[in-house]
Amino acid sequence: MQLYQTQSYQKLSITKDEIVPVAQKKRAEGAVLAMIHAYLEDDGRANVSYEYEVPGGIESYTVEGESVLPSITGIYDLGAEWPEREIMELMPITFEGVDTSKRLFMPDSMLSGQGQILVTPMDELTKKAHGTEGGDTK
Amino acid sequence: MSYIVPIGPYHPALEEPVHARLITNGEEITDAEVFIGYNHRGIEKLCTERNPIQTIVLVERVCGICSHSHALTYALAVENTMNMTVPKRGQYIRAIVAELERLHSHYLWLGIALHIIGHDSLFMHTWNDREAIMDILEEISGNRVNYGMVTIGGARRDISDETRVHVLKMLDKIEESMNRLRDILLTDKTVALRTKGVGVLTTEDAIRIGAIGPHARASNVPVDVRKDAPYCCYEDFDFNIAVWDSCDVFARVVIRVLENFESIKIIRQALDMLPAGKINLGNKIPRIPAGEYMFRHEAPRGQLCYKVVGDGGEYNHRVSIHVPTFRNAPTIPTMLKGNSVADAGLIIASIDPCFSCMDR
Numbered sequence: 001m002q003l004y005q006t007q008s009y010q011k012l013s014i015t016k017d018e019i020v021p022v023a024q025k026k027r028a029e030g031a032v033l034a035m036i037h038a039y040l041e042d043d044g045r046a047n048v049s050y051e052y053e054v055p056g057g058i059e060s061y062t063v064e065g066e067s068v069l070p071s072i073t074g075i076y077d078l079g080a081e082w083p084e085r086e087i088m089e090l091m092p093i094t095f096e097g098v099d100t101s102k103r104l105f106m107p108d109s110m111l112s113g114q115g116q117i118l119v120t121p122m123d124e125l126t127k128k129a130h131g132t133e134g135g136d137t138k
Numbered sequence: 139m140s141y142i143v144p145i146g147p148y149h150p151a152l153e154e155p156v157h158a159r160l161i162t163n164g165e166e167i168t169d170a171e172v173f174i175g176y177n178h179r180g181i182e183k184l185c186t187e188r189n190p191i192q193t194i195v196l197v198e199r200v201c202g203i204c205s206h207s208h209a210l211t212y213a214l215a216v217e218n219t220m221n222m223t224v225p226k227r228g229q230y231i232r233a234i235v236a237e238l239e240r241l242h243s244h245y246l247w248l249g250i251a252l253h254i255i256g257h258d259s260l261f262m263h264t265w266n267d268r269e270a271i272m273d274i275l276e277e278i279s280g281n282r283v284n285y286g287m288v289t290i291g292g293a294r295r296d297i298s299d300e301t302r303v304h305v306l307k308m309l310d311k312i313e314e315s316m317n318r319l320r321d322i323l324l325t326d327k328t329v330a331l332r333t334k335g336v337g338v339l340t341t342e343d344a345i346r347i348g349a350i351g352p353h354a355r356a357s358n359v360p361v362d363v364r365k366d367a368p369y370c371c372y373e374d375f376d377f378n379i380a381v382w383d384s385c386d387v388f389a390r391v392v393i394r395v396l397e398n399f400e401s402i403k404i405i406r407q408a409l410d411m412l413p414a415g416k417i418n419l420g421n422k423i424p425r426i427p428a429g430e431y432m433f434r435h436e437a438p439r440g441q442l443c444y445k446v447v448g449d450g451g452e453y454n455h456r457v458s459i460h461v462p463t464f465r466n467a468p469t470i471p472t473m474l475k476g477n478s479v480a481d482a483g484l485i486i487a488s489i490d491p492c493f494s495c496m497d498r
Contacts, residue, residue, distance in 0.1 A: 003226050005368040006218060009431050032348060032361075034434065037445045039456040049445070051432055056367050058432050078468035079348025083460075089175075105175035105497075 008057030011049075016066045019050065023072040023080075026052045033076045034058060036083035038093055046093050071095040139164070143479060145486075147176045153250065154493040158470065158486060165478050170471040177494040185457035190216050190290050191423050193454060197444075198284045200459065201495040203246060206232075206239045207437035208444075209288040212457070214369060215433035215446040216290055219426055225416040226371060228292030233370040234408045235278065235287045236435070237401040241312075242271040243438030244352075244394040244401075247490045248323075251391060254484045255332040260322060267315045274305050292418025302409050313402050320395050333388035337473040337485035340385055344469065351440020352397060353466045353489050355381045356389035363436040374411065375404045387488045394490075425450060437462060439490045463489065463496040 014022060026033070032053040039047050048069060049062045063069065073081040073095075082104065084095040089106040141162050147155040155176035161169040181200055185193050190212075197208040210232055217224060245268035252261040272282050278297055279285035287294055297305075323329055339349065344357035354361050362379045364372040380396035382389040426448025435442045440462030447456040466489040473485050 003223060004229060004371045005373050006214075007367045007369055007433055009218065009433075011430065034432075034441070035443050035445075035458075035460050037432070037458045037460075039447070039458065049432075051443070051445075053366070058434070060430075060432060076348065077346050079346075079465070082464065082468050086464075102171070103173060103175075105178070 005056075008054075009060065010054075010057070011060045011062055014061045014063055016063050016069050019061070019063060020070050020072060020075070022061050023050065023075045027075050031059075033072075033079050036080065036087065038087045038091055040091055046091065048087070048093065067092060068094045068096065071097045073098060140168070143482075145482060147173075153487075154491070155497075156467075156486075156491070156493045158474075158482070160474065160479060160482060162479055165480070167474045167477050167479060167482065170474040170482075172467055172470050174467065174493060175497050177497040179498060181498045182457050182459060185454045187453060189423050189452050190426060190454070193457065194288055194290070195286075197457075197459070198286070198288075200498050201461070201492055202283055203243050203492065204239055204437045204439065204442070204495070205284045206235050206287060207435055207442050208459075209286075210236060210370070211433055211435040211437075211442050211444040212446065213288050213290050214435065215431045215444045216424065216426055216448075218433060219429055219431040219446060219448055220424060222291055222419065224292045225418065226413045227296075227415045228417040229371045230408045230412050231293040231295075231297055231417060232288060233372060233375075234297070234405055235275070235285060235293075236370065237405045237408075238271055238275050238278075239285075240438040241398055241401045241405075242268050242275065243490075244398050245271065247487075248319075248391065248394055250487060251333075251387075251484070252329070254487055255329060257326070257328050260319075260326070260329075264319065267312065267319065270308055270312050270315075274308055277301055277304065289418055289421075290424050291420065291422075292416070294418070296417050297409075297412065302412065306406065306409055309402055309406060313399070316395070316398055316402070323391055323395055329391065330388065332481075332484065333391060334384070334386060336387045336481050337477060337488050338386050339469050339473050341383075343472050344385075347469050347472065348465055349440075349469050350465045351436070351462045352393045352438075353390065353440060353462075353469070355379065356393040357385045358383040361441075363434045363441050367434065369433070369435070371408075372404075375407045377404050387484060390488045390490075425452060426454060439463060439492060440466060459498050461492060461495045461498070463491045463493060467491060467493075467496065 034051040034053045037049045045065045046067045049060045052059045085104040143160040145158045147157040157173040159171045194209045197212045198205040200208045249261045249264040339357045341358045344354050344359050360379045377400045382392045428450045430447040432445040443460040445458040449455040
């Protein structure tokens with residue numbers, strides 16, 4: 001028994017060719033682009049989701065396995081440009097036509113698709129700091 | 139003559155690191171650019187090495203002001219992935235803490251804005267009032283920053299009847315003080331001179347760029363996740379979405395004052411109607427099944443998004459965090475254009491930014 005309301009989430013798979021038509025349709029309907037999320041699978045495949053607000057929840061249009069995608073900044077303006085630029089700087093995913101001459105998120109020296117930021121595990125850092133690589137750090 | 143005036147990333151006028159580049163013609167700002175990412179801590183990556191209970195502790199530390207919002211949104215995303223039904227009392231307690239957090243956050247911003255405006259006596263008055271809210275949060279949770287009130291499946295601490303009665307009394311005092319503060323803020327000449335007509339973001343621009351939260355509502359855009367897609371039993375409470383149509387920094391001041399009254403209204407109702415029963419589903423460390431869910435919570439600064447991807451393993455497969463500042467910061471250049479360099483600090487601060495939160 002549902003005691004209270006909650007938000008719906010519907011995932012729909014699309015191809016990269018459908019990204020722009022979907023964005024145009026959503027814009028025409030007055031839907032807000034809540035966010036563009038992206039991550040890399042363990043085998044390096046890109047997963048990019050366009051999350052649109054719908055009454056009561058989110059409709060998520062997901063493109064899998066494509067690392068070069070069309071930009072929707074012409075449709076959602078800065079609401080799409082910032083997420084696209086952030087994704088481009090953090091991951092080896094490209095949105096065609098987005099100006100990358102200036103950084104948004106990453107340092108200037110790490111522009112041009114340097115890939116995802118990797119966190120060095122604390123035990124490795126400790127080993128390096130103490131010069132005990134391969135040994136006990138306690 | 140045209141100059142480029144850099145502000146930040148580390149600057150005495152900024153509370154947190156961000157870099158703004160102002161292109162000016164004399165004193166007038168003709169264009170601006172904003173650069174972020176100076177406090178990136180790799181939190182999303184760290185989430186992939188933690189189980190859901192450990193993740194709550196971690197994400198509470200994304201932000202020092204809306205810590206409860208982060209833990210709550212993550213928990214809601216996980217619970218929905220798992221189709222959990224959280225006890226109603228637990229949901230009410232979560233909503234109470236969320237509204238207390240909104241109150242203290244709005245008071246904090248009002249204080250900072252007044253300090254930037256140069257009205258330090260009112261800044262101190264505001265922060266004095268905020269202490270009463272912090273005391274309530276401490277009484278309920280035992281903490282003043284990271285409350286630790288959320289667990290997967292409900293709330294971690296109950297609210298006793300004694301605390302409930304005390305909080306209701308405290309709310310009367312806070313509301314009385316808020317009435318006084320509202321009268322001063324709406325009529326004070328210093329506040330009006332520094333904020334009216336400054337940093338305008340028109341309704342059209344707010345919608346075009348995708349502004350959210352109080353920032354959008356101050357541009358007459360009535361968006362609020364608590365109404366648009368209710369959760370945590372917000373549908374049980376009678377409250378209004380505050381909007382203001384002057385679209386300037388003054389509107390952003392007014393909106394936060396009005397929202398404080400709405401938050402007090404919600405907390406009173408939640409305490410009065412607090413359902414009996416359990417507050418959570420017990421102490422189990424859940425495994426997130428294969429699948430994903432994105433949840434949105436109306437945090438003090440606007441819509442906070444958590445997308446959680448599970449693979450059935452011990453840890454999160456992926457967690458993606460996007461805070462309200464990420465949606466509101468792109469409006470900064472539009473608001474700065476045509477204003478004086480002297481107002482740049484106030485205009486940037488008027489979105490109630492949390493840059494460290496945004497950099498996560």
